[in-house]
Amino acid sequence: MSPIFQDANRQQIANRRRKDVIIHLLFIVATSIGVLALCALIIDILMDGLSRLQPDLFTNFPSRKAAGSGMKSAIVGSIYMLIIMLPVSFILGVGAAIYLEEYAGKNRFTRLIQLNISTLAGVPSIVYGILGLTLFVRLLALERSLLAGAFTMTLLVLPIIIVSAQEAIRAVPKSRRDASFALGATKWQTVSRSVIPSSISGILTGVILAMSRAIGETAPLVMIGAMTYINFLPTSLKDSFTVMPIQIYNWISKPQLEFKELAASGIIVLLALLLIMNFSAILLRNKYQKKY
Amino acid sequence: MATATQVQAQPLISIEKLNLFYGSFHALKDVSLTIPEKAITAFIGPSGCGKSTLLRTLNRMNDMIPGTRIEGSIAIGGTELYSNEVDVETLRKKVGMVFQQPNPFPKSIYDNIAYGPRLHGTRSKQQLDEIVETSLKSAVLWDEVKDHLKRSAFSLSGGQQQRLCIARALAVNPDILLMDEATSALDPISTLKIEELAQELKDRYTIVMVTHNMHQAARVSNQTVFFLNGEVVEFSDTEKLFSNPTDQRTEDYISGRFG
Numbered sequence: 001m002s003p004i005f006q007d008a009n010r011q012q013i014a015n016r017r018r019k020d021v022i023i024h025l026l027f028i029v030a031t032s033i034g035v036l037a038l039c040a041l042i043i044d045i046l047m048d049g050l051s052r053l054q055p056d057l058f059t060n061f062p063s064r065k066a067a068g069s070g071m072k073s074a075i076v077g078s079i080y081m082l083i084i085m086l087p088v089s090f091i092l093g094v095g096a097a098i099y100l101e102e103y104a105g106k107n108r109f110t111r112l113i114q115l116n117i118s119t120l121a122g123v124p125s126i127v128y129g130i131l132g133l134t135l136f137v138r139l140l141a142l143e144r145s146l147l148a149g150a151f152t153m154t155l156l157v158l159p160i161i162i163v164s165a166q167e168a169i170r171a172v173p174k175s176r177r178d179a180s181f182a183l184g185a186t187k188w189q190t191v192s193r194s195v196i197p198s199s200i201s202g203i204l205t206g207v208i209l210a211m212s213r214a215i216g217e218t219a220p221l222v223m224i225g226a227m228t229y230i231n232f233l234p235t236s237l238k239d240s241f242t243v244m245p246i247q248i249y250n251w252i253s254k255p256q257l258e259f260k261e262l263a264a265s266g267i268i269v270l271l272a273l274l275l276i277m278n279f280s281a282i283l284l285r286n287k288y289q290k291k292y
Numbered sequence: 293m294a295t296a297t298q299v300q301a302q303p304l305i306s307i308e309k310l311n312l313f314y315g316s317f318h319a320l321k322d323v324s325l326t327i328p329e330k331a332i333t334a335f336i337g338p339s340g341c342g343k344s345t346l347l348r349t350l351n352r353m354n355d356m357i358p359g360t361r362i363e364g365s366i367a368i369g370g371t372e373l374y375s376n377e378v379d380v381e382t383l384r385k386k387v388g389m390v391f392q393q394p395n396p397f398p399k400s401i402y403d404n405i406a407y408g409p410r411l412h413g414t415r416s417k418q419q420l421d422e423i424v425e426t427s428l429k430s431a432v433l434w435d436e437v438k439d440h441l442k443r444s445a446f447s448l449s450g451g452q453q454q455r456l457c458i459a460r461a462l463a464v465n466p467d468i469l470l471m472d473e474a475t476s477a478l479d480p481i482s483t484l485k486i487e488e489l490a491q492e493l494k495d496r497y498t499i500v501m502v503t504h505n506m507h508q509a510a511r512v513s514n515q516t517v518f519f520l521n522g523e524v525v526e527f528s529d530t531e532k533l534f535s536n537p538t539d540q541r542t543e544d545y546i547s548g549r550f551g
Contacts, residue, residue: 106358178353181353182391183460184384184411189411193407
């Protein structure tokens with residue numbers, strides 16, 4: 001052996017390498033547990049629910065009898081809620097994010113607001129349900145309507161949208177704002193023509209992920225009383241409604257096996273919708289990233 | 293090469309007893325100087341000497357830094373920049389700026405150039421096409437990009453991006469062009485191209501450049517201003533400042549004894 005390498009401490013190196021391998025395995029185990037649990041869940045649901053995944057599920061209203069029972073009103077209710085929630089929460093959430101990042105002074109008050117928003121993002125959803133019940137259902141007398149539900153959900157997802165949009169906006173380099181201002185742009189021109197186009201993929205990704213969170217939420221809507229048996233489609237904003245997770249919850253709490261299967265098939269539909277939404281978030285992000 | 297002839301041009305920018313504070317930090321101290329029209333004026337000096345700060349008062353980019361306070365007079369063509377007569381959008385249209393790092397927008401080459409004119413209300417496609425072409429020609433970039441104007445500005449090399457940024461600044465038809473260490477992020481060949489471009493542009497524009505590189509100041513500028521600790525130590529024709537400086541500190545700096 002060449003004298004250069006003689007002082008190598010073989011024992012110590014062997015120990016270090018062993019530690020390396022052990023840690024590596026530990027991380028693999030950690031990842032596998034998550035993946036396996038998800039796989040088990042999906043397989044279990046597919047086994048229970050696939051047989052019920054038939055046109056009836058989409059075209060029929062729920063009924064007391066499992067045979068022929070569907071979740072048409074729940075699917076439509078979820079979609080209606082999404083349609084109301086999306087523009088409202090987009091405008092409010094992205095607007096607040098732009099204000100906080102671009103307009104608000106960097107002072108103690110702003111930091112206080114910031115802290116509050118981050119905290120709100122972690123508040124249990126049932127609390128939003130109580131707020132919605134007080135504010136929209138009672139105070140604004142919207143009753144147990146589609147509108148009250150959508151507004152409550154908007155409150156729930158707003159902090160998530162604000163925080164993620166802020167992060168996207170903050171990631172736009174200052175030099176890009178400078179370039180715009182140096183050409184004589186006003187604040188709004190800079191925000192609308194430079195900052196937003198540069199951050200839109202991040203903003204949209206956050207919005208879609210927030211929407212998929214809302215689609216899967218049950219608690220706040222239970223609170224405001226969407227927990228009813230609905231066998232019609234809402235025709236106005238003031239109509240009562242139900243959504244997919246509530247329908248699933250309804251079915252699962254019934255004793256008969258057939259309803260358990262129905263619940264499983266409902267979960268498949270909900271999961272598919274979530275998957276589509278998350279996938280479209282990825283597509284959107286890639287599309288804007290590739291463009292330039 | 294800087295010409296040996298005296299700078300004959302009219303002073304376009306005049307600065308008198310200008311003081312600038314960032315909070316409690318006194319960044320510019322009693323700065324007085326004039327900058328001639330259609331010539332290149334270089335600001336040199338060590339880091340933190342205030343040269344970039346002064347440059348950024350010329351298009352009021354310092355306004356955006358909270359806690360900035362300005363005293364004294366800074367005027368272009370006799371009009372005070374910090375008076376009510378001047379709106380900052382028009383000022384920045386008249387006084388273009390190129391930054392240290394090339395900072396194109398994540399848009400096409402065409403849309404980068406058209407960004408400025410669109411801000412100021414040019415909508416017609418034909419007019420924009422014309423502006424894009426003449427601006428890119430002025431920045432000697434047209435021949436390299438004319439066949440792919442729709443391509444992303446990020447597909448260009450660093451040197452090309454910086455010339456694109458110059459073209460973008462020229463597209464709003466400025467009188468003055470500020471270059472804030474515009475070549476410090478570029479390789480020597482790209483730097484040379486920008487310097488040649490500056491030489492060409494000075495017939496039509498008044499150029500003020502900040503540079504860390506004394507040789508660059510000596511190569512391209514007509515007039516040089518030497519800053520130290522927020523003060524103007526010396527300003528004169530470039531020839532004279534580099535061959536026969538009057539202040540000992542200038543001599544120490546240009547001979548490499550500090551900085």
